[in-house]
Amino acid sequence: MAVRQPKRRIRNEFTLGEGAAEYDGLLREAFYETWLYRAIVSRDDQRxxxxxxxxxxxxxxxxxxxxxxxxxxxxxxxxxxxxxxxxxxxxxxxxxxxxxxxxxxxxxxxxxxxxxxxxxxxxxxxxxxxxxxxxxxxxxxxxxxxxxxxxxxxxxxxxxxxxxxxxxxxxxxxxxxxxxxxxxxxxxxxxxxxxxxxxxxxxxxxxxxxxxxxxxxxxxxxxxxxxxxxxxxxxxxxxxxxxxxxxxxxxxxxxxxxxxxxxxxxxxxxxxxxxxxxxxxxxxxxxxxxxxxxxxxxxxxxxxxxxxxxxxxxLSHTLRWSKNELRDLLDNRVSTAAQRHGLTDVKSMDELLPRTNPTRGNPLEYILSRTLLRPRDAIAFLNECFTLSNGKEKLTWTAIQSAESAYSKNRLLALRDEWKPTYPGIEELLTAFTRSPNTLDWDEMRRRLAECAVLIAEPDFPGRTWLTPIAEPLWSASSSDDTAEVHQPLIRLLHNIGFIGCITTVEEAIGSERRQVDEPAIYNNDQPSFADHVSNLRRVSAFTVHPAFRPALDIRD
Structure with missing residues (x-):
């Protein structure tokens, strides 16, 4: 009679390491070598x-x-x-x-x-x-x-x-x-x-x-x-x-x-x-x-x-990640972590994720779409998921959704901490989008940006020095002024930090009709300079807060 093999279990202490390199015990063993690493160690590359x-x-x-x-x-x-x-x-x-x-x-x-x-x-x-x-x-x-x-x-x-x-x-x-x-x-x-x-x-x-x-x-x-x-x-x-x-x-x-x-x-x-x-x-x-x-x-x-x-x-390298590179990095890490926890048969991230869901889609795509395409984000999200694994063989969609709330709150705090040295008080601009619609048309966006602009009148707001010139076009604008041009400085700021995406529309033939169809939102990691050009904003039909921050701001899909 064949001996039945015990099922593998993901213990709650299972992690993919730490997002901060100085505390990351997996880095040396699970390091993912990119072209950039090869470039910086190269004696011929002058950057x-x-x-x-x-x-x-x-x-x-x-x-x-x-x-x-x-x-x-x-x-x-x-x-x-x-x-x-x-x-x-x-x-x-x-x-x-x-x-x-x-x-x-x-x-x-x-x-x-x-x-x-x-x-x-x-x-x-x-x-x-x-x-x-x-x-x-x-x-x-x-x-x-x-x-x-x-x-x-x-x-x-x-x-x-x-x-x-x-x-x-x-x-x-x-x-x-x-x-x-x-x-x-x-x-x-x-x-x-x-x-x-x-x-x-x-x-x-x-x-x-x-x-x-x-x-x-x-x-x-x-x-x-x-x-x-x-x-x-x-x-x-x-x-x-x-x-x-x-x-x-x-x-x-x-x-x-x-x-x-x-x-x-x-x-x-x-x-x-x-x-x-x-x-x-x-x-x-x-x-x-x-x-x-x-x-x-x-x-x-x-x-x-x-x-x-x-x-x-x-002479500079700009550090950006593609989804494929992040998948490979996560595969490296999950394979190494699995070996340490006795899960010797696990070689890739997909083996610990639930099946693709007709409503939610591919689980790894779902997770990566809620990051700013940075290793620290992806590792943090998955670590939150593993703490809720409850000894199961795989992660579940329930665990992923439950983890998303804590993850989102931490990402919003991290965004504040990243930018507050340059923009003191930036968190007050971010919270102006609390409970906003998932998709903000121009009227809704103008209302939210006006809330941001009036912060300069608050006596305790620490960001007057940087916000005043950015908000000035809103105060001096007339009804005939170009909306995209008036609001561009504030939109550019929020887009550049990765907080909002811009939605454009294209005309497509659907059967015998031609309709306006929304394109996927353009975030900073897609096109870093998109919001730098007013001509691009004139093509925008709507805006959306990045999915990483929606649960923390009570924005429902």
């Missing part, structure tokens, strides 16, 4: 900026690089770069208030940090003795090149904290610069540290001519930062330190999307980091990769960099 939305997998790519190329990889975080320290420093805010152009200082600062990190990594410099051995050995190699010897002396200027943590070296450089500025200011106007304040640019000098003279002296001080010697160090780096493919080095910089004390100064710091990375591309056996959230990249002000924005974009 070095990785731009993507929260949850799109930027950090996961860097973690996998650490697993595979750890001996040749340096990882830097915002804490290493002391961005908050610099942004809050009184002397920096003082010079910024005087409109002193700080780019030369910031570019030199980042080059210094990156060069020292490479030297430390290459020669294992972790003590004064190790530093001296490195300097003596390298000085002996370049003894016939006076230019390189001069460059190497640059490193000796920072012997106090050379081998210490990166943030300590950053602070040392900034403190030296602060001392120079205080000395310059003190010699001219007798100002001490107490003179530095956020409004110093308005009060420190009564005479416009004297103020201009002071600004010019500070600007010269900034411009004389160690750039010439640093440029020579780049040559030493290329020819004598990373002098062969054996010493090929990656530097990855992630998490530059935190909340900072001073957004404008941080904007300048990140933009100058990009400039420093581009300059160091001259080093043949070095690849520096910087990951940045889409909204932070779009907010960078390239105006003072002489048309550099096009170059930055040309």
């Amino acid at each position: 070095c900026f990785l731009i993507g939305r929260t949850g799109s997998g930027k950090s996961a790519l860097f973690r996998q690089m650490e697993f595979e190329h750890g001996d040749h990889l340096i990882r830097l975080s915002p804490e290493d770069l002391s961005l908050t320290y610099i942004a809050e420093l009184q002397v920096v805010r003082f010079l910024k208030s005087l409109d002193v152009h700080l780019d030369p200082l910031f570019i030199a600062l980042w080059k210094h940090v990156l060069i020292i990190e490479i030297v430390k990594h290459r020669y294992q410099v972790d003590s004064p003795e190790a530093k001296q051995r490195f300097l003596n050995g390298l000085m002996d190699r370049i003894k016939r090149d006076k230019s390189k010897q001069e460059a190497l002396k640059y490193l000796e200027d920072f012997d106090g904290k050379f081998w210490q943590e990166t943030d300590e070296r950053v602070k040392e450089i900034i403190e030296k610069f602060e001392t120079q500025v205080k000395a310059e200011a003190g010699a001219k106007i007798g100002a001490g540290l107490a003179s530095f304040s956020g409004n110093a640019g308005d009060t420190v000098m009564e005479s416009g001519e004297k103020r201009r003279e002071l600004v010019n002296r500070f600007q010269r001080l900034v411009n004389e930062t160690q750039l010439p010697r640093l440029n020579k160090m780049e040559r030493v780096l290329n020819e004598d330190i990373l002098d062969s493919a054996q010493h090929y080095t990656y530097i990855v910089i992630d998490d530059l999307d935190r909340d900072w004390a001073d957004e404008q100064i941080t904007n300048d710091l990140i933009r100058c980091l990009f400039r420093a990375v581009m300059d160091l591309k001259r080093v043949e056996n070095l690849k520096i990769l910087v990951a940045l959230r889409t909204n932070i990249f779009e907010a960078l002000d390239f105006g003072r960099t002489g048309g550099q924005e096009e170059k930055f974009r040309g």
Whole structure:
């Protein structure tokens, strides 16, 4: 008599890992290698900026690089770069208030940090003795090149904290610069540290001519930062330190999307980091990769960099996922997770999903249509489903629908958190669509957008600065104005963050008649620039909130 095999059971603790790479125990074993991963590790691909939305997998790519190329990889975080320290420093805010152009200082600062990190990594410099051995050995190699010897002396200027943590070296450089500025200011106007304040640019000098003279002296001080010697160090780096493919080095910089004390100064710091990375591309056996959230990249002000924005974009990867790629990623994860839980016969996601339903359709299509096509969304939704599996052999449609409510609430909170650094108070615009119809015609959309526009009159609304110019066309519009043009700024915002989709209609022949038929809604992940063009909005017949957020806002299909 054949032994009956026990049915497999999905236990409630079954998961597909975590959406955040730093906590994801499945990442290494279940990593899904895309073309983008191959591109960023490629020594031939020159693109070095990785731009993507929260949850799109930027950090996961860097973690996998650490697993595979750890001996040749340096990882830097915002804490290493002391961005908050610099942004809050009184002397920096003082010079910024005087409109002193700080780019030369910031570019030199980042080059210094990156060069020292490479030297430390290459020669294992972790003590004064190790530093001296490195300097003596390298000085002996370049003894016939006076230019390189001069460059190497640059490193000796920072012997106090050379081998210490990166943030300590950053602070040392900034403190030296602060001392120079205080000395310059003190010699001219007798100002001490107490003179530095956020409004110093308005009060420190009564005479416009004297103020201009002071600004010019500070600007010269900034411009004389160690750039010439640093440029020579780049040559030493290329020819004598990373002098062969054996010493090929990656530097990855992630998490530059935190909340900072001073957004404008941080904007300048990140933009100058990009400039420093581009300059160091001259080093043949070095690849520096910087990951940045889409909204932070779009907010960078390239105006003072002489048309550099096009170059930055040309050296950027934009991280997007197709449904097929997400299916493959989920198959990788479910196969790995199943092995860990004893479900050795499970090889793909479809094996744990219910059958296609005539009403709801394909279950994986249903789930993916409720994501913004990002790994974190798909993993979060399915993990919610697995917590409701109740020991069954497969997920059920009931479990999927029950999980959708909690998932939607979390996605709405995540959307708020993603965009509130750029748009404080954005959640109040989102909740203006609570209990809206599933499909909003233009009349309904105008009413909801008007609710958004009046938020600028609320005394406690924190987003007046950004909402006022966006809502202004609604206040000044007349009845004869183009509706699409008047409402485009607000529609573009909501479309760009992935909150709404735009529905267009086409004329089709149905039997002997011709009728207007709605096309599928166009979301940001379908056509990112759709709402940027008023001509596109003139073709729109209706709008819809993305399915990911409908249950949280009590919008019923």
